[in-house]
Amino acid sequence: MVDDVLRLKLALLGSAFRPGATLARTLAVVVLGLAVGAAIILLALEVDVRLAGHRAGLVIVASALAIALAVAPLSAGLGSALEPRRFASFPIPPRTLARGLGAAGAVGLPGLLAAVLGIGLELAWAGTPTAPAAIVAGVLGAAAVILVSQHLVAIGAQLAASPAARRLVTGVARAVIVLALAVAATTVIVVQSGAEDDTLQAIAATLAATPVGLVWAAPEGEPALLLVRLLGGAVMVGVLVVGWGWLVARLVEAPQRTRSSAPAHGLGWFDLVPATPAGVIAARSLLYWWRDARYRVVVLALPVVPALMMLAFGAAGAPLPPLWLVPLPVLALFLGWFVHNDAAYDHTALWLHVAAPVPGAADRWGRCVPPLLLGVPLVLALAPLFALWSGVEGVLPALVGVSIGLLLTGLGVSSVASAIGAYPAARPGAGPFDQPPMLGVRAGWAQAIALLATILFMAPALVVAIGGFAQPAWFAVAGVAGAATGLGMLLLGIVIGGRAFRRRAPELLDLVLRT
Amino acid sequence: MVLEVRGLRKSFGGTVAVDDASFTVRRGSIFGFVGPNGAGKTTTLSIITGLLRPDAGQVVVGGTDVWREPTTAKRKLGVLPDRMRLFDRLTGAQMLYYAAVLHGLDRSAARSRIDDLAVALGLDGSLDRPVRDYSVGMVKKISLAAALIHSPSVLVLDEPFESVDPVSTAQAVDLLTRFAAAGGTVVLSSHNMDLVERVCDSVAVIVAGRVLAAGTLDEVRAGSSLEDRFVELAGGRVAVEGLEWLTTFSD
Numbered sequence: 001m002v003d004d005v006l007r008l009k010l011a012l013l014g015s016a017f018r019p020g021a022t023l024a025r026t027l028a029v030v031v032l033g034l035a036v037g038a039a040i041i042l043l044a045l046e047v048d049v050r051l052a053g054h055r056a057g058l059v060i061v062a063s064a065l066a067i068a069l070a071v072a073p074l075s076a077g078l079g080s081a082l083e084p085r086r087f088a089s090f091p092i093p094p095r096t097l098a099r100g101l102g103a104a105g106a107v108g109l110p111g112l113l114a115a116v117l118g119i120g121l122e123l124a125w126a127g128t129p130t131a132p133a134a135i136v137a138g139v140l141g142a143a144a145v146i147l148v149s150q151h152l153v154a155i156g157a158q159l160a161a162s163p164a165a166r167r168l169v170t171g172v173a174r175a176v177i178v179l180a181l182a183v184a185a186t187t188v189i190v191v192q193s194g195a196e197d198d199t200l201q202a203i204a205a206t207l208a209a210t211p212v213g214l215v216w217a218a219p220e221g222e223p224a225l226l227l228v229r230l231l232g233g234a235v236m237v238g239v240l241v242v243g244w245g246w247l248v249a250r251l252v253e254a255p256q257r258t259r260s261s262a263p264a265h266g267l268g269w270f271d272l273v274p275a276t277p278a279g280v281i282a283a284r285s286l287l288y289w290w291r292d293a294r295y296r297v298v299v300l301a302l303p304v305v306p307a308l309m310m311l312a313f314g315a316a317g318a319p320l321p322p323l324w325l326v327p328l329p330v331l332a333l334f335l336g337w338f339v340h341n342d343a344a345y346d347h348t349a350l351w352l353h354v355a356a357p358v359p360g361a362a363d364r365w366g367r368c369v370p371p372l373l374l375g376v377p378l379v380l381a382l383a384p385l386f387a388l389w390s391g392v393e394g395v396l397p398a399l400v401g402v403s404i405g406l407l408l409t410g411l412g413v414s415s416v417a418s419a420i421g422a423y424p425a426a427r428p429g430a431g432p433f434d435q436p437p438m439l440g441v442r443a444g445w446a447q448a449i450a451l452l453a454t455i456l457f458m459a460p461a462l463v464v465a466i467g468g469f470a471q472p473a474w475f476a477v478a479g480v481a482g483a484a485t486g487l488g489m490l491l492l493g494i495v496i497g498g499r500a501f502r503r504r505a506p507e508l509l510d511l512v513l514r515t
Numbered sequence: 516m517v518l519e520v521r522g523l524r525k526s527f528g529g530t531v532a533v534d535d536a537s538f539t540v541r542r543g544s545i546f547g548f549v550g551p552n553g554a555g556k557t558t559t560l561s562i563i564t565g566l567l568r569p570d571a572g573q574v575v576v577g578g579t580d581v582w583r584e585p586t587t588a589k590r591k592l593g594v595l596p597d598r599m600r601l602f603d604r605l606t607g608a609q610m611l612y613y614a615a616v617l618h619g620l621d622r623s624a625a626r627s628r629i630d631d632l633a634v635a636l637g638l639d640g641s642l643d644r645p646v647r648d649y650s651v652g653m654v655k656k657i658s659l660a661a662a663l664i665h666s667p668s669v670l671v672l673d674e675p676f677e678s679v680d681p682v683s684t685a686q687a688v689d690l691l692t693r694f695a696a697a698g699g700t701v702v703l704s705s706h707n708m709d710l711v712e713r714v715c716d717s718v719a720v721i722v723a724g725r726v727l728a729a730g731t732l733d734e735v736r737a738g739s740s741l742e743d744r745f746v747e748l749a750g751g752r753v754a755v756e757g758l759e760w761l762t763t764f765s766d
Binding site for chain 2: 266267268270275276277279280281284287288291292346347348349351352353354355356357358428429502506507509510513
């Protein structure tokens with residue numbers, strides 16, 4: 001029986017390599033997997049466990065990778081996942097099935113990488129007195145990762161009864177992987193700089209106290225602590241094994257998935273917003289940001305632009321810590337700027353706004369809600385972190401104020417621009433990189449002017465903020481000035497843009513009709 | 516007179532799409548707007564509903580000039596344009612709710628009207644599906660519901676029955692007849708002469724941007740059938756010549 005499940009798993013793996021649409025994705029995943037595996041081995045050989053900072057980094061990186069690997073099977077979609085429910089109709093004893101599925105979980109890229117991670121731990125500690133403990137810890141860690149991923153697949157498949165839920169599970173898993181890899185990469189960079197040993201050790205100590213980092217931290221402990229951690233790891237694996245058997249038995253006996261029936265004509269996000277024109281336009285706009293590839297690609301690209309800018313500055317020889325002040329304002333600027341052609345994105349569906357007595361300001365407000373909901377929390381959450389990393393004393397108020405100011409000013413400018421400077425946009429349902437056939441110079445002008453106008457309006461606050469590097473007291477002034485400029489420009493933009501939209505609505509409709 | 520159209524003119528580049536079009540529509544009537552392809556029906560109806568700015572002319576709906584006071588006029592108008600998208604990622608119910616709230620309805624009124632319209636137009640099984648999954652006929656039906664939801668006094672429908680199945684057409688025609696009997700006014704365009712003859716009480720024929728005949732159905736058809744009269748106004752039947760090969764069947 002165990003053989004059969006393993007053979008099935010191998011056949012599934014083989015099928016991913018059949019020529020077809022999925023082959024490119026398979027190869028990309030394999031390349032990513034190999035890169036991660038190679039990175040683990042290289043880092044394990046590089047790390048020097050005699051240094052406290054390196055030891056802490058080892059625990060953090062291993063924990064992050066363990067989390068990424070545990071959710072990895074979910075990220076491939078649950079379409080052909082080997083999960084217990086699928087075997088419910090066959091006369092297989094649950095215990096045998098649990099063993100077979102557990103073994104099958106170890107086969108495949110995530111299982112392989114979990115093993116590599118375990119081996120990495122052993123390599124890192126090789127030649128030290130705790131090397132034997134590291135071997136035990138590595139085995140326990142790899143086993144735990146594989147078992148947790150099996151639990152997650154089974155539970156995920158049980159929850160993801162609808163296509164939307166399935167997409168959500170896959171999306172969350174991918175986001176977790178990206179985040180975990182980013183944490184691992186950041187940790188490696190910070191460890192190499194050797195600047196933040198205390199912070200690293202604090203984080204590592206916290207992780208070591210949780211199941212996530214327990215076994216990865218085991219080899220660095222005093223003999224007593226080491227024993228406790230290894231025992232803890234063994235107990236954890238034991239619980240996972242018993243839990244796996246129980247879960248499989250339960251799922252096989254009650255294979256029906258629960259899917260609560262949707263309430264009659266549920267309105268989704270429209271139930272959550274006020275029943276006003278601005279409210280429903282905001283809800284509709286949010287829905288499009290969430291579902292439409294043209295918006296989603298921008299949301300995904302947003303972190304990339306600042307990262308590239310940092311790399312460029314870094315390559316040009318700028319010192320790293322103050323560069324942490326670059327990403328947030330740039331991100332805020334682009335998020336605000338992005339909606340400068342939003343009306344054209346509706347394409348001819350815009351007629352609904354033109355044919356109804358919608359106040360222009362309501363249209364503008366509604367369209368500003370998604371970038372505001374995305375941008376403001378992002379700035380507030382990340383600014384303290386980036387301000388800390390920059391090492392510039394007292395810079396936080398300026399960073400928050402200027403970023404918020406750029407976002408709001410950008411939205412204000414965009415509110416006007418999308419009414420008076422609209423240009424043809426890709427149709428709804430088009431691919432994220434599709435361009436309309438007749439873009440023209442108008443598009444270039446509109447894009448450039450919207451960007452320049454935003455920077456120009458924010459110039460005073462930006463100048464004051466730069467002055468803060470010489471005289472830190474200016475940072476607070478810059479923060480207030482930035483936020484105030486943003487608020488004023490947003491309100492002004494919505495009023496002016498609203499009037500322009502009402503006046504030029506038929507012309508906007510004419511523009512989208514001709515594309 | 517609930518709708519007065521005077522001297523409308525619109526050209527795109529060098530082409531004149533609507534040339535001095537004038538007609539009036541009585542309150543409570545169902546007014547059919549007929550014409551061959553490219554005659555300017557859609558252009559005229561778009562101008563009437565405030566979607567397309569005319570080069571010259573005036574449109575007055577219930578005493579309000581559509582192009583002078585668009586906001587007041589648009590409260591009175593219900594619109595179903597031809598060949599325009601809906602926000603098709605919304606579900607049918609969301610789409611109707613959106614249209615309702617944009618026209619100023621509150622939550623509970625919007626919800627109860629959605630339910631009523633869904634039953635009246637046979638949409639109730641499909642309201643939770645995204646509009647993009649609808650067939651062309653279904654999109655027409657949901658658009659009609661969206662045009663009706665704020666109980667406008669004048670409905671302007673561009674090709675409302677194109678691709679709609681006979682059962683749904685009958686349902687919709689019933690609905691429009693009741694709407695007109697209660698004092699509402701319907702302006703609709705169609706290629707289907709039988710349907711126009713059956714449903715409408717007044718008609719305008721537009722050819723090459725000019726309104727060639729307008730009035731009650733009996734005035735316009737002047738004794739013959741609407742279809743014959745329409746073909747005559749549109750330039751008459753062209754004798755088919757030079758297609759002899761079409762009658763020499765290949766087998």
